[in-house]
Amino acid sequence: MIQVFIISYPSSLIPHPSSFNHIKHIRTYKFLNSSLLISSTHHFFNRYILKLEIITIHSCHKFIDMYFAKNYEQSRRGFIQVVRWMQEKFPQSKLDSYLMPPDNKDELYTDVLYVPVQNSDTLIVVTSGVHGIEAYTGSAIQQSILDRFFVNELPLKASLLFVHSVNPYGHKNFRRVNENNVDLNRNFLSNQDDFGTIINPSYQNFEAFLNNKVKFQSKLLEKTRFVFSTLKELKNYGIKSFRQAILQGQYQFEKGIFFGGKDYQAQRDLIDKLIDKYMLRYKRIVFIDIHTGYGYRGKLHLIGMDAYPDETVYEDLQALYPDDRIEKADAGQGDFYKINGAMFDYIYDKLTPKNIRVLPVAWEFGTNGNIRTLKSIDSLRIIRAENQAFHYGCVDDKSKQKIKKEYRNLFYPDSDSWQRKVLEKAGITFEKLLNQL
Numbered sequence: 001m002i003q004v005f006i007i008s009y010p011s012s013l014i015p016h017p018s019s020f021n022h023i024k025h026i027r028t029y030k031f032l033n034s035s036l037l038i039s040s041t042h043h044f045f046n047r048y049i050l051k052l053e054i055i056t057i058h059s060c061h062k063f064i065d066m067y068f069a070k071n072y073e074q075s076r077r078g079f080i081q082v083v084r085w086m087q088e089k090f091p092q093s094k095l096d097s098y099l100m101p102p103d104n105k106d107e108l109y110t111d112v113l114y115v116p117v118q119n120s121d122t123l124i125v126v127t128s129g130v131h132g133i134e135a136y137t138g139s140a141i142q143q144s145i146l147d148r149f150f151v152n153e154l155p156l157k158a159s160l161l162f163v164h165s166v167n168p169y170g171h172k173n174f175r176r177v178n179e180n181n182v183d184l185n186r187n188f189l190s191n192q193d194d195f196g197t198i199i200n201p202s203y204q205n206f207e208a209f210l211n212n213k214v215k216f217q218s219k220l221l222e223k224t225r226f227v228f229s230t231l232k233e234l235k236n237y238g239i240k241s242f243r244q245a246i247l248q249g250q251y252q253f254e255k256g257i258f259f260g261g262k263d264y265q266a267q268r269d270l271i272d273k274l275i276d277k278y279m280l281r282y283k284r285i286v287f288i289d290i291h292t293g294y295g296y297r298g299k300l301h302l303i304g305m306d307a308y309p310d311e312t313v314y315e316d317l318q319a320l321y322p323d324d325r326i327e328k329a330d331a332g333q334g335d336f337y338k339i340n341g342a343m344f345d346y347i348y349d350k351l352t353p354k355n356i357r358v359l360p361v362a363w364e365f366g367t368n369g370n371i372r373t374l375k376s377i378d379s380l381r382i383i384r385a386e387n388q389a390f391h392y393g394c395v396d397d398k399s400k401q402k403i404k405k406e407y408r409n410l411f412y413p414d415s416d417s418w419q420r421k422v423l424e425k426a427g428i429t430f431e432k433l434l435n436q437l
Helices: 072-089 132-150 167-175 192-196 201-210 221-237 239-247 268-279 313-319 341-352 374-394 397-411 418-437
Strands: 001-008 027-031 032-041 051-057 094-099 111-116 122-127 159-164 285-294 298-303 359-364
Touching: 072 111, 072 132, 094 285, 111 268, 122 132, 132 159, 132 167, 132 285, 132 418, 159 285, 201 221, 201 239, 221 239, 221 374, 268 341, 285 341, 285 397, 298 418, 313 359, 341 359, 341 374, 359 374, 359 418, 374 397
Parallel strands: 122 159, 122 285, 285 359
Antiparallel strands: 001 032, 001 051, 027 032, 094 111, 111 159, 298 359
């Protein structure tokens, strides 16, 4: 049980945290002309207060508005704020902020928190925003977990590396891809030469259907029309080929969906820096990459690697999640799909030859039940339409606003119940993981 205080005062008079040293846990969260503060005790007095409301809740996970942001700037402020509290509690903590990409003029950053634990041979890496728009949920999860370390709800049993907003362009602009239309989770190829040699023949078969090169217009019975168009394509080429076409990744069509790029992106270069700077010093890397979109609504799907050269890696990974089944991302197994250029495959391939145990998994939070065929087809309709609208424009503002809303709801649902469920499941899963270390 904790007490939540909502304290309003002029933003110009926001006091330094040292003003509240007598409170066990207090976190400021700036909203226009007020701040939100959280405390574990109700003994509070400060000369800046204009209004005070006290709400008793069972867990800060229930108080979701402070974690799920309206825009990139608010999301980043929230993460930086909780990092400052971590630095006060754990003075060894370090924050690095990287302009991403390095030449951008829009003040877009990937922020990295490193909390070393003495004599620890394990590093827990948590990344958000590889698919930019998904950073809103990833950031909320990262902040809520760090808050729990701050109030001693979680034991610091291993070193931490939290990478916030790998793709800040997509984060800010509510797109999955980066500034070059690259799906970063298709960009982490093991060999640079592969960009010029990997061909996805299935994608070539469906390219005209997947990338509509005219202005987007929302039409009557749009969903039904798309279902019948998709079924026609499936009849021609088969469902297995279609599945691989849309999810494996492609490297030829720069304005197409699931484009993996013509070369490595700046975000890949940053991950290389983090590998050299932090990961090489540990014997075990527990890697969590947060995503949204795939799966049953509100459910956490744990997605493993495409294949495990050493099956004991899968066994060790599953041991960290005793109450959840890890789905292998192997189209042949029927659980998920085969892709090229996944980030955690890349990290695994880089570190394993150095005798570092890498245990990677994606935390994928479902949004619309797209495991089912019709829901999956509708997800594809939305992804295709958003890409079409971005590159070729819209016939009218109604069409623009409609697809923007559908796309956001596909990857960042505006639903208190969904957001609450995600935070609660993430918190429970992370706590159980710590207990298994």
